[in-house]
Amino acid sequence: MSPPWLLLTGFEPFAGDTLNPSWELARRLDGERFGAWTVRARCLPCRFDTAPAVLGQALADEPAAVVCLGLAGSRAALSVERVAVNLVDARIPDNDGVQPTDQPVVAGAPSAYFSRLPVKAMVHAAQQTGVPAELSLSAGSFVCNQIFYTLLHALQHRPSIPAGFVHVPRLPDMPGGDGPGRPLPLDDQWRGLRAMLAAVAAGGPDRRDFGGALD
Structure with a gap:
């Protein structure tokens, strides 16, 4: 049996x-250890037609935990996603020029899945590092949400595997986003994400902090 490992995915550049x-x-973070897990990083294409298959290939190697990352240029913080929805509705084309609208991620599957990560513990851990x-209640309806939903659907019969998605802000030297987001230096994002992964590796129940939304 191979040593337990944590699959950590990111996306290739998109939208120019x-x-x-x-x-x-x-x-x-590739190769770092968190508890008993060693991180293995995989890059996913920002392409609706091929990203799920690339993720599936990585899942076939049986990771002990999975955290997928994606860019949300309008965010000002590391955003731990709580729910993946069975919807693809692309505001912009992907890297193949494909722009699907009002389609399910998986036909006939549930409308949504909840994250299987300790989402509040992760947020708290990152905040403790400054x-x-x-928390976020929407992962959008682009390739990030597609991958988040695909991940949880693929693991629906393997409930012991922690799995979920985190959106990250843009970097200071990147073009501005389309919302109120502020850039966050890579070193800061790295520090916060390391704390989040340590919280995942620690196991145990999630925190009971107030973390809902009014809008």
Whole structure:
């Protein structure tokens, strides 16, 4: 039996960017240990037609835990996603020029899945390092949500595996986002994400902090 490992994915650049901080973070953490787990980083294509298959290939190697990362340029904090929805509705084309609208991620599957990560413990851990972090109730409807949903659907019969998604902000030297987000340096994102992964590896129940939303 191979040693337990944590699959950490990021995405290739998209929408004209030359880098994607989600992949920069994943590859920077490749090989690090968190508890009994060693991180293995994988880069996913920002392409609706091929990203699920690349994720599936990585899942076939049976990771002990999975954390997927993606860029949300309008965010100002590390955003731990709580729910993946069975919807693809692309506001912009992917890297193949594909722009599906109003389609399910998986036909006939449940409308949504909840994250299987200790989401509140992760947010708290990052905040304790001084890095802005938050819970999020929407992973969007682009390739990030597609991968988040695909991940949880693929693992639906393996409930012991922690799995979920974290959105990261843009970097200071990247073009501005389309919302109120503020850039966050890569070193800060790395520090906060390391704390989050340590919280996942620690196991145990999630924190009972107030963390809902009014809008």
